[in-house]
Amino acid sequence: MIQLKNIQRYFQVGDQTVRALDNITLTIENGEYISVMGPSGSGKSTLLNIIALLDHPTSGQYLLNNQDVTQLDDDALARVRRDNIGFVFQFFHLIPRLSAAENIEMPMILAGINRQERRQRVKKAVAAVGLSDRADHRPDQLSGGECQRVAIARATIMRPGILLADEPTGNLDSHSGIEIIELLERLNQGGVTLIIITHDQSLGDRANRQIRIIDGKIAT
Amino acid sequence: MRASDTLSQAFGAIRSQPLRATLIILAMSIGIASVTLLTALGESARNYILYEFQSLGTHLIIVLPGRTETTGGQPPLFGETPRDLTLSDANALLQSRNIAAIAPINIGSAPVSARGLERETNILGSTSALRRVRHLTMAEGRFLPEMESDKALPVCVLGQTIKKEIFTGQKALGQWLRINDRRFRVIGVLASEGQSIGVGFDEIVIVPVASAQTLFNTESLFRILIEAKSKPAMYKAVTDINKIIKARHEGEQDITIITQDSIVSSFDEILTALTLTITSIAGISLAVAGVLVMNVMLVSVAQRTSEIGLLNALGASKAQLISLFLAEAAMLCLAGAILGLLLGQASVMVLQALYPSFSISIPPWALLAALVVSLTTGLLFGVLPARKAAKLDPVEALSKR
Numbered sequence A: 001m002i003q004l005k006n007i008q009r010y011f012q013v014g015d016q017t018v019r020a021l022d023n024i025t026l027t028i029e030n031g032e033y034i035s036v037m038g039p040s041g042s043g044k045s046t047l048l049n050i051i052a053l054l055d056h057p058t059s060g061q062y063l064l065n066n067q068d069v070t071q072l073d074d075d076a077l078a079r080v081r082r083d084n085i086g087f088v089f090q091f092f093h094l095i096p097r098l099s100a101a102e103n104i105e106m107p108m109i110l111a112g113i114n115r116q117e118r119r120q121r122v123k124k125a126v127a128a129v130g131l132s133d134r135a136d137h138r139p140d141q142l143s144g145g146e147c148q149r150v151a152i153a154r155a156t157i158m159r160p161g162i163l164l165a166d167e168p169t170g171n172l173d174s175h176s177g178i179e180i181i182e183l184l185e186r187l188n189q190g191g192v193t194l195i196i197i198t199h200d201q202s203l204g205d206r207a208n209r210q211i212r213i214i215d216g217k218i219a220t
Numbered sequence B: 001m002r003a004s005d006t007l008s009q010a011f012g013a014i015r016s017q018p019l020r021a022t023l024i025i026l027a028m029s030i031g032i033a034s035v036t037l038l039t040a041l042g043e044s045a046r047n048y049i050l051y052e053f054q055s056l057g058t059h060l061i062i063v064l065p066g067r068t069e070t071t072g073g074q075p076p077l078f079g080e081t082p083r084d085l086t087l088s089d090a091n092a093l094l095q096s097r098n099i100a101a102i103a104p105i106n107i108g109s110a111p112v113s114a115r116g117l118e119r120e121t122n123i124l125g126s127t128s129a130l131r132r133v134r135h136l137t138m139a140e141g142r143f144l145p146e147m148e149s150d151k152a153l154p155v156c157v158l159g160q161t162i163k164k165e166i167f168t169g170q171k172a173l174g175q176w177l178r179i180n181d182r183r184f185r186v187i188g189v190l191a192s193e194g195q196s197i198g199v200g201f202d203e204i205v206i207v208p209v210a211s212a213q214t215l216f217n218t219e220s221l222f223r224i225l226i227e228a229k230s231k232p233a234m235y236k237a238v239t240d241i242n243k244i245i246k247a248r249h250e251g252e253q254d255i256t257i258i259t260q261d262s263i264v265s266s267f268d269e270i271l272t273a274l275t276l277t278i279t280s281i282a283g284i285s286l287a288v289a290g291v292l293v294m295n296v297m298l299v300s301v302a303q304r305t306s307e308i309g310l311l312n313a314l315g316a317s318k319a320q321l322i323s324l325f326l327a328e329a330a331m332l333c334l335a336g337a338i339l340g341l342l343l344g345q346a347s348v349m350v351l352q353a354l355y356p357s358f359s360i361s362i363p364p365w366a367l368l369a370a371l372v373v374s375l376t377t378g379l380l381f382g383v384l385p386a387r388k389a390a391k392l393d394p395v396e397a398l399s400k401r
């Protein structure tokens, strides 16, 4: 469960203060499917980064599964992130020199899981995203949709409870975009909390709950 | 994260940037090669010189007239000689039970001739004991006979070069050799010494010490070479020599005693310092390599910003990021060190082939030191880029693509 209480995130740009997030209070139950929409620059990515523990709020409280994570140091955050949160990016962020399988394997390497288990889990994950025959290809040998599927497999390989996606279809044509969304929705049906940022109203409408953000505030 | 995974990830990153890897490895290997090569040269020169000194003779003690404060330094070249060392001084030293042999030495230069061929050369006056003290070997004939040292027998022993130049390939043994205007019968020829430090015995004529004294019309000795009975006896012998000479010189201690030990150890010190100096000069190239490693790693961190942000997002701790980059720097430097050692070894082999009489080898400690030094350089200069990578803000790092 994600609980945000009066979260503010300010950026100091010169002598100007940008209120990227302005007093956000939000509760997300386990297994929810949420879309986040809003105009460009409204603070959607900032919100997701804070939920992902990649960014620290300027003020406010964040409880993740009833643990106050605003107090944790960087390494503890890294561990919580590794075990609880999967992140899918608009630009995939695959490591170019590694094959699809090796990219998917990376979170498990960081977690210190042994080689055998890693291989088994990668094999399953590759199959789950329908890339069994492309596991040894490097990102530049894969299409955008395939890259995003690799990224999703990587984001879910540690079996996190929360899956965050920042415009996962932003760089894809509508056909592979739908495929990706369907893949994410399947994961959500498996019990994963899913939060997707999108600019596409039709995709946003598929979620059980829509959150609109305007000027750093939630507008319902 | 497992150590083996850290290494294989780092290796993967190195392999993906072959140009960068080549550059670092090359710089590091040149540094290591020059350090090992210069160390090898210094060490070998030291060993060579020490060996030469040790071959002068074992338990050797040299007594010089005149007093100097230094031990094992240069004998006094100038300055007054208070009292001459004489043949009877030398003979008196035989009282000491710690002395095995005494060779008084008298030296001067004179023209030598036979059958119309003449040249100027060094004439060395001594006794039969010289052969033992200086470990001389004979090519033909025999050395000076054992006899009273004050008997001026007209016999001489030749060095190889003198024999060649004066007797030009003909039989020298039993022939007469004219020194100044006296005649000496050749009774022996020394074996060639090869290259040796000290007196070149190839270009010398040895005569009995009393004969030399009459030749040069002097009572005083150039020096006295003494062989102690054993190594521990050497220090007792030195005390004995001091006592005996003091008694004979009216209580004046006007001699300088040089032990072979002190010569060897002071040369050892000088040569070790020399080796260290040239090695540390070569070490500068290692420092340059280190700076290059740092720069290339910094560029690499900058290029891989988004990858670092991603690893962060995937749950990498700061320590993991640091160890990934340090492992990269360490592996590159280690590869450079190994290549450098091979290069150094190859140059040593080339030098050895060019100068076969001078034995060069890389001392084992230098091999170990090269590895340790390169690794430390790599880690030291790798820390800054690695820390920079770990400090990156993940959000910012990810926004770069």
Ligand SMILES: Nc1ncnc2c1ncn2[C@@H]1O[C@H](COP(=O)(O)OP(=O)(O)OP(=O)(O)O)[C@@H](O)[C@H]1O
Pocket (backbone or CB within 6 Å): A011, A012, A013, A018, A019, A020, A038, A039, A040, A041, A042, A043, A044, A045, A046, A047
């Ligand atoms: N590091 C930063 N420094 C300064 N201002 C920032 C920084 N990051 C974000 N902002 C500002 O915060 C506001 C919210 O940014 P955010 O990226 O969350 O918007 P967004 O809703 O994701 O926009 P988009 O739909 O274009 O991705 C913007 O005005 C942005 O300029």
Ligand SMILES: [Mg+2]
Pocket (backbone or CB within 6 Å): A044, A045, A046, A166
């Ligand atoms: Mg955004």
